[in-house]
Amino acid sequence: MLNIDHMTIRFGELIAVNDVSLEVSGARVTALIGPNGAGKTTLFNGISGVYNPDEGQILFNGENIKGKRPSHIHNIGISRTYQIINLFADMPVIDNVITGMHDDLKSNFFDSMFHTRRHRREEKECYEKAHDLLKFVNLEHRAHEAAGSLPYGEQRRLEIVRALASNPKLLLLDEPAAGMNSREKANLDETLREIIERWNLSILLVEHDMDLVMGVSEYIYVLSFGKKLAEGKPSEIQTNPDVIEAYLGGDD
Amino acid sequence: METLSLNRPRYKKYIKFLPLLVVPFLPLLLKNYTYGIMLLCFAQIYVIATTGLDIVYGYTGQITFATSAFFGIGAYGSVLLRKYTAIPMELTILMATLLSALIAMLFAYPVSKLRFAFLSLSTISFNYIFFYFITRSPGGITGDFNGIFVERLKLFGISFKESHHFFYFGLVCVIILVSLKMLLVRSRVGRAFLAIKQNVHAAEGMGINVRKYKVYAFGFYGAYVAFAGTLYAHFVGFISPETFAEEQSVLYLIMAMFGGLGSDWGPVIGSVSIVWLNDILGYFEKYQLLAYGILLILFIVFLPGGVVGEGKKLVAKINELIKGAKNRKEVDAGA
Helix, strand or coil, X not given: CEEXXXXXXXXXXXXXXXXXXXXXCCCCEEEEECCCCXXXXXXXXXXXXXXXXXXXXXXXXXXXXXXXXHHHHHHCCEEECCCCCCCCCCCEHHHHHHHHCHHHCCCCHHHHHHCCHHHHHHHHHHHHHHXXXXXXXXXXXXXXXXXXXXXXXXXXXXXXXXXXXXXXXXXXXXXXXCCCCHHHHHHHHHHHHHHHHHHCCEEEEECCCXXXXXXXXXXXXXXXXXXXXXXXXXXXXXXXXXXXXXXXXXXX | CCCCCCCCCHHHHHHCCHHHHHHHHHHHHCCCCHHXXXXXXXXXXXXXXXXXXXXXXXXXXXXXXXXXXHHHHHHHHHHHHHHHCCCCHHHHHHHHHHHHHHHHHHHHHHHCCCCHHHHHHHHHHHXXXXXXXXXXXXXXXXXXXXXXXXXXXXXXXXECCCHHHHHHHHHHHHHHHHHHHHHHHCCHHHHHHHHHHHCHHHHHHCCCCHHHHHHHHHHHHHHHHHHHHHHHHHHHCEECHHHHCHHHHHHHHHHHHHHCCCCCCHHHHHHHHXXXXXXXXXXXXXXXXXXXXXXHHHHHHHCCCHHHHHHHHHHHHHHHHHHHHHHHHHHHHHC
């Protein structure tokens, strides 16, 4: 599904992502871990079109998406959440979700301006669908509150359903558990499994919470200082000496 | 449950608009005050222009100081076409409006990459360039600084020369154009505009082609403002460059901000109020600009949401107080 082939992203002298290759496929969670500043979010931004990688290729179902607009990349089926919450803060919760459906809706400027039958049918459908999605993450009672007024954990969940609203094939989750309490984290585990089952999609997860990562992922890539340090199944990663040293710090 | 468009009985939604039924009778009420009717006509023209401005600034969040240039593209466009060709006025108005929309979109394409301060500067420059052209036109076709006369509004054989006739034509235009904007902002396109205003990165990340929608927002703006400009030219019968100078662009922003940005009624309330205020200030010509400056600062500090925005806040506060009082009563009763 997603093949990253020798991706490099530089900011001047700093090499944030250095010759990284990875593959995400299947209806499962692939995790990307690494110490702070390892380049995980930069890599996400490289995939989703926020940055244009300096070198390498990004193939998504055979199409090279390197350097494409973020909106195009979203349209072909890669949706994401953000490390720093990036909601439409003053919009009602439900409108946030409906905005996520933007490219699935067919209404054009004419439909929008004259509220044609197509517009009315689509609006009705997407309100119902959005309510359904909000129910999925227990936010239905918040539907008409401003997104920015929600507690942190709920905002994270809203970001996830907004990303799901477009029925993506690949979901990029950037630290979804950050700021959640332990109960919310435990539920997230379950939620991710449900998402995979219901949408039949692939998840690429960046996360610092190791319990969550080891619990849900089937394959893990480890980044350190922009380079790929290791890859493998959770059990292999947990016992990999390089990984342990990167996390605990060597004493050389 | 309250949603934007579903589930509420329709008639209830419209009850609050009943007082507006008095508007068509205003010319009769003001029969002995022709000057007042004329001011209303100008107010209508500005309502149309600020409604367009509200689409691009209030909803899409793109500041522009080029409003009087697009107003001028409409005005000069229709006037020059009338003067130098045999095209009927109905068409020159339409052509000038579409031309302005096209220019606005061509302008927006490169400019859509710019943010607040740089966007402001580029729109200011655009207005200066336009001003330069109309005051130093090739062969003096625009009448340069002297201005240019034009015939008054006459469409399909009906003359709207008199204020109390123009008023009804203007009213129909206002109703149609303001309604179209209300529909537009409550749609997929309107949501895209708002998303861009609130969070450009998230909007692009959610599949909205930000550049495309900014270009279209400018297109609507160009069309609305220019259409208002054509009406202005044919209502007054004379145009001269100072109406389209950079300083005038600020006036539209004051109207939009006073009424309330990103709202249905903001442009209407703002334009009508400012036209009246403008007229009163006209008696103190020397201090007019000073007064604008002070007013603008006062609005920004004390009325950041405009009349509509602050009004909504006030209503919400009162509702909360009532709710609080009710709850307390129930608690008291329970105890």
